Amino acid sequence: MWARAVKLGLRSWVGWRRGFTSKADPQRSGRVTAEVIEHLERLALVDFGSQEAVARLEKAIAFADRLRAVDTDGVEPMESVLEDRCLYLRSDNVVEGNCAEELLQNAHRVVEEYFVAPPGNISLPKQDEQEPFSHI
Amino acid sequence: MLGRTLREVSTALKQGHITPTELCQKCLSLIKKTKFLNAYITVSEEVALKQAEESEKRYKKGHSLGDLDGIPVAVKDNFSTSSIETTCASNMLKGYVPPYNATVVQKLLDKGAVLMGKTNLDEFAMGSGSTDGVFGPVKNPWSYSKQYREKRKQKAHGENEDSNWLITGGSSGGSAAAVAAFTCFAALGSDTGGSTRNPAAHCGVVGFKPSYGLVSRHGLIPLVNSMDVPGILTRCVDDAAIVLGMLAGHDPKDSTTIQDPVKPFTLPTFADVNKLCIGIPKEYLAPELSSEVRSFWSKAANLFESEGAKVIEVSLPHTSYSIVCYHVLCTSEVASNMARFDGLEYGHRCDINVSTEAMYAATRREGFNDVVRGRILSGNFFLLKENYENYFIKAQKVRRLIANDFVNVFNSGVDVLLTPTTLSEAVPYLEFIKEDNRTRSAQDDIFTQAVNMAGLPAVSVPVALSNQGLPIGLQFIGRAFCDQQLLKIAKWFEKQVQFPVIQLQELMDDCSSDFEIEKLSSVSLKQ
Numbered sequence: 001m002w003a004r005a006v007k008l009g010l011r012s013w014v015g016w017r018r019g020f021t022s023k024a025d026p027q028r029s030g031r032v033t034a035e036v037i038e039h040l041e042r043l044a045l046v047d048f049g050s051q052e053a054v055a056r057l058e059k060a061i062a063f064a065d066r067l068r069a070v071d072t073d074g075v076e077p078m079e080s081v082l083e084d085r086c087l088y089l090r091s092d093n094v095v096e097g098n099c100a101e102e103l104l105q106n107a108h109r110v111v112e113e114y115f116v117a118p119p120g121n122i123s124l125p126k127q128d129e130q131e132p133f134s135h136i
Numbered sequence: 137m138l139g140r141t142l143r144e145v146s147t148a149l150k151q152g153h154i155t156p157t158e159l160c161q162k163c164l165s166l167i168k169k170t171k172f173l174n175a176y177i178t179v180s181e182e183v184a185l186k187q188a189e190e191s192e193k194r195y196k197k198g199h200s201l202g203d204l205d206g207i208p209v210a211v212k213d214n215f216s217t218s219s220i221e222t223t224c225a226s227n228m229l230k231g232y233v234p235p236y237n238a239t240v241v242q243k244l245l246d247k248g249a250v251l252m253g254k255t256n257l258d259e260f261a262m263g264s265g266s267t268d269g270v271f272g273p274v275k276n277p278w279s280y281s282k283q284y285r286e287k288r289k290q291k292a293h294g295e296n297e298d299s300n301w302l303i304t305g306g307s308s309g310g311s312a313a314a315v316a317a318f319t320c321f322a323a324l325g326s327d328t329g330g331s332t333r334n335p336a337a338h339c340g341v342v343g344f345k346p347s348y349g350l351v352s353r354h355g356l357i358p359l360v361n362s363m364d365v366p367g368i369l370t371r372c373v374d375d376a377a378i379v380l381g382m383l384a385g386h387d388p389k390d391s392t393t394i395q396d397p398v399k400p401f402t403l404p405t406f407a408d409v410n411k412l413c414i415g416i417p418k419e420y421l422a423p424e425l426s427s428e429v430r431s432f433w434s435k436a437a438n439l440f441e442s443e444g445a446k447v448i449e450v451s452l453p454h455t456s457y458s459i460v461c462y463h464v465l466c467t468s469e470v471a472s473n474m475a476r477f478d479g480l481e482y483g484h485r486c487d488i489n490v491s492t493e494a495m496y497a498a499t500r501r502e503g504f505n506d507v508v509r510g511r512i513l514s515g516n517f518f519l520l521k522e523n524y525e526n527y528f529i530k531a532q533k534v535r536r537l538i539a540n541d542f543v544n545v546f547n548s549g550v551d552v553l554l555t556p557t558t559l560s561e562a563v564p565y566l567e568f569i570k571e572d573n574r575t576r577s578a579q580d581d582i583f584t585q586a587v588n589m590a591g592l593p594a595v596s597v598p599v600a601l602s603n604q605g606l607p608i609g610l611q612f613i614g615r616a617f618c619d620q621q622l623l624k625i626a627k628w629f630e631k632q633v634q635f636p637v638i639q640l641q642e643l644m645d646d647c648s649s650d651f652e653i654e655k656l657s658s659v660s661l662k663q
Contacts, residue, residue, distance in 0.1 A: 036517070044471065044516045045478075045497045046509045053510060060467070060514045060574060066460045067530050070537065077532030078539060080362050081591030081616070082349050082392060090388050102235040106482035115480050122491035 032058050042124055138162055138318040139637065142375035145321060146203045149195060156195065156206030160188035160250050163208040167252060167319045173275045175313035177213050179253040180220050184208070187250045194248065203378050205248030210314045210323040213254035214261050215241050215366070216355040220251075224357055225269025226259045228477050228484050228503030238355020239387045240324060240366045247382050252320050255310030259505050261326055261359050262470070263573050264334055264580035266309025267565065268507050274309040276302040276339055276562050277317040282639035283605035302562040302606070305338035305580070307331040308367060312339040315369045316638060322379050325367040328359045329462055329577070330557075330584025332367025333596035337557035337609030340598040340638060342630070344368045344376040347617045348591035349394045351380075352387030360469040361392075363588040373597065373627040377401045380619065394617075401620055406628040410444025415550035419455035420583060426560035428602050433556050436599065436610055439632055440554070450550060452541040457534055458586040459578055464518050464531035465589070470508075471515025477503060507573040539590040546615050552625050553613040555583050557596040561606035583611060593619040595626045598635040607635070 032054055041047050048054050100113055109116035137145065137154055148154050167179055191206035200206075211217060214224045216234035223229045237245065245251065258268045267273035278284050279301040304313050308325025312335035315323050325332040327345040336343020344367060351366050358364055366383065370376045381401035386393045416437055421430070441447045479485035479499035486498040504512070518527040545553070558580060568576065587594045593616070596609040612629070614622030 032517075039520070040513050040516050041497075043520075044512050045493065046500045046504065046512050047497065048513065049501070049506070049509070053506065053513070056510055056572065056574065057513055057517065060463070060510075061517065063578070064460060064464050064518065064527055064531075067457060067464065067527070067534055070454065070457050070530075070534050072530060072533035072537070075533040075536055077529050078536035079532065080392070081539060081589075082394065085349075085394060087391050088395065089391050099235060103481070106232060106235070107480065108485040117480055118489040118492050118495045120492045122493065124491075124493050124497060 031061060138166060141372050142207060142321045142370065142378055143203065146205070146207060149206045150200060152195070156188040156191035156250065157185065159206060160184050160208055160252075163252055163319050166317070167314075170277070170317045170319060173277055173313050173317060174272050175255055175274055175310040175317065175319070176210070176253045177223060177225065177256050177269075177271050177310070178221050180251055183220065184250050184252055187245070187248075191248050191250065201246075201248035202382075203247075204244065204382055207249050207322070208252045208320045209244055209249045210252045210255050210311060210320040211241055211244075212257055212261075212308050212311050212323070212325050214257060214326055214357045215254075215324060216357065217241055217251070217254065220254060222254065222357070223271075224260045225257050225271055226503065226505070226508070227270055228500075229482075230270070230484065232483050234355075236355065239352040239389060240383050241355060243383050244324075244379075249322075252314070255308070255314050255323060257310055258307035258507070258573075260357070260474075260508050261307040261328060261331055262507050262511060262577075263306045264330070264577045265303045265565075265568050266306035266335065267303060267568060268505060268573055270505070273565060274304045274306075274313050275565075276304045276309075277313055277640060278302060278338075278340060278562065278606055278638060280640060281605065282641065283601055283636070285605075287603070287605040300564045300566065303338070303565050303568050305335035305558065305562060307335075308343075308369065309335045309339075311369050312336055312341055312343065315339070315341045315371060317640065321370065322375060323369045325369050326356055326359070326364060327367035327588065328364050329466065329581045329588055332369060333557050333584050333594060333609075333611060334580060336369055336596045337598070337611075338562035338607065340607030340609070340635065342370050342373050342376050342598070342626075343557075343596040343609075344370075344373075344380065344623070345587065345594045346380060346384065346619055347593045348588075349392055350384050350398075350593075350617065350619060352383075352385075352390040352393050354387055354389040358473050360466050360588075361473065362465070362469065363591075365588075373595070373623055373630050374403060376595070377403045377620075377623045377627075380623070384619075396617070399620060401623070403620070403624050403627050406624045409440065409628065412440065412445040412552070412625065413550050414440050414445055414447045415450040415545055415553045416447065417452045417455065417545075417553060417555060418449050419452055420555045422559070422582060424559050424579070425556060429556045429558070429560060429608055432599050432608055433554070433610060436554060436629070436633075439629075448550070450545045450548070450553070452538075452545065452586070454534065454537045454541055455586065458538050458589060459582055461531045461534040461538065462581065462585040462589060463578065464527050465535060467511045467515035468518050468528050468531075469515070470511045471513075471519060474504070474508065474512050479503070510574065535589050538586055542586075542590045542592060542613075551615075552622060555611045555613065557583060557609040557611040559583075561602045561604060561608055587613055590616075592616055593622050595622060597626050597630050597633075599633050601636060
């Protein structure tokens with residue numbers, strides 16, 4: 001039964017993505033292609049959810065493009081404002097811990113002292129797959 | 137008693153004029169009365185009363201822990217608090233109870249502060265209005281002030297006064313509202329792009345951003361690791377200095393805190409105004425700046441000049457690019473920091489169990505709102521292999537140029553910069569939501585985010601009321617790690633401008649009728 005619920009949930013997501021590419025939105029610059037969208041969604045494991053979100057990303061990119069106007073020849077990238085100082089790590093001694101029970105309490109699925117995760121190494125369904133999990 | 141400064145109340149406690157328990161109960165009752173402001177997500181009543189009791193015992197024995205002992209404080213809900221739910225105003229962390237205290241929270245508690253509760257914010261501190269959290273928006277107490285209402289009566293008659301309430305600014309709006317409404321004497325906020333100073337200006341309180349590296353970030357749920365700092369909100373500069381004195385210093389658990397010994401932060405009266413050099417950055421005269429703010433900025437500059445200080449125009453040439461640079465760096469770091477929320481070890485978890493990727497994806501879709509998801513996706517775009525050099529590295533280079541702008545200005549003899557904090561006074565919520573979060577943030581952070589990129593200390597001091605009876609604040613920016621000098625100057629300035637106290641008496645008297653309005657129009661409040 002849970003497999004069916006999963007299929008319904010994921011199908012709506014996959015269905016959105018399929019539907020999205022078939023429409024041509026005049027507001028969009030086309031910079032963010034369907035390929036990029038799929039790639040980003042997979043990397044971020046967060047979905048766009050709507051046309052508006054994609055349009056917003058395009059606006060964000062257009063906004064960021066303004067940086068091109070700045071002349072940065074010979075300028076080193078700045079990672080931290082404290083780059084001129086030595087920042088120290090703690091010495092590698094164990095001084096606290098032994099709080100497994102406390103930490104496990106925040107997790108939803110736990111078995112003895114393990115966090116329970118679903119099976120790994122199964123990629124998200126691609127856009128053009130009809131039945132993503134027919135093998136389960 | 138609740139309207140006093142932290143120092144005054146501390147003296148009253150030491151002299152026995154009031155006990156910590158009485159003080160705590162007064163604040164708790166005021167929190168209940170002002171619930172419609174939605175400033176608090178969690179009110180830690182039992183914890184607070186217990187802490188107050190312990191403080192009382194200490195006072196009775198004459199063993200008070202110092203100026204903060206027994207003082208009610210509030211903490212923004214993105215700081216981890218042991219055994220108290222910490223949500224970041226997000227579905228992702230609803231029900232999450234941290235097993236530890238953030239260092240700054242621990243320091244406050246070690247000094248005897250009484251924790252009233254966790255305050256509301258924009259989800260994961262992303263936003264400039266405190267309107268985008270899952271517990272609803274925060275209302276600016278000034279919407280209900282006599283000063284504002286009297287001005288409105290002159291304009292609109294018979295209007296439902298509650299429907300056009302004003303935003304607090306963000307993202308530490310709950311903390312600012314909590315302090316402005318007298319429910320606590322100090323509150324912690326976080327400042328990544330102006331999140332402490334912006335709501336401070338809109339709510340008429342002091343919002344202080346320490347130098348990056350001065351105060352520990354351990355336990356502050358991170359947004360942008362290279363720019364975040366804990367911020368302090370109080371009703372006067374002296375109080376902010378007291379709190380800073382308790383919080384500053386190296387933390388072995390935060391390797392980005394500097395190891396230099398911290399000087400004490402008592403603020404002597406500043407008498408050498410005529411030796412000061414104030415810089416006015418000309419690029420900050422933005423066209424969108426309201427004429428009222430511009431006029432107060434100008435008056436402030438004149439005030440310093442009339443006292444003998446040197447006031448000069450300076451240039452920060454890369455100002456127009458700083459918001460763009462901030463946007464790229466912020467979204468990139470956010471994309472990385474938000475990756476920890478996968479539902480496995482803490483936080484929300486969806487019901488899908490088909491695969492880890494599917495579970496993560498669904499959990500994150502359910503847990504994050506549009507704003508957070510948008511920033512994660514933008515950040516991931518800028519970090520793609522093909523974009524990394526052109527966006528992320530480029531932004532890092534521009535960041536250096538911006539930081540150098542400040543260094544050059546301070547090297548030319550300027551002690552402190554004076555700028556506006558916000559473009560205008562607080563706007564009504566209905567107007568604020570006409571634009572999306574990213575646009576608003578880009579507009580509202582314009583004066584504040586460059587400071588975060590350079591890691592400098594800055595403070596927003598309330599100056600005067602606008603024509604509409606709303607607070608306007610101005611910002612002072614200091615040299616890195618010269619926080620004490622910055623606060624000294626701010627304290628002097630505060631004394632000159634004599635910002636009026638908010639008049640909420642009317643509100644207290646007819647608070648029962650406000651409850652009725654609140655039931656009809658409010659978003660669901662956390663119980």
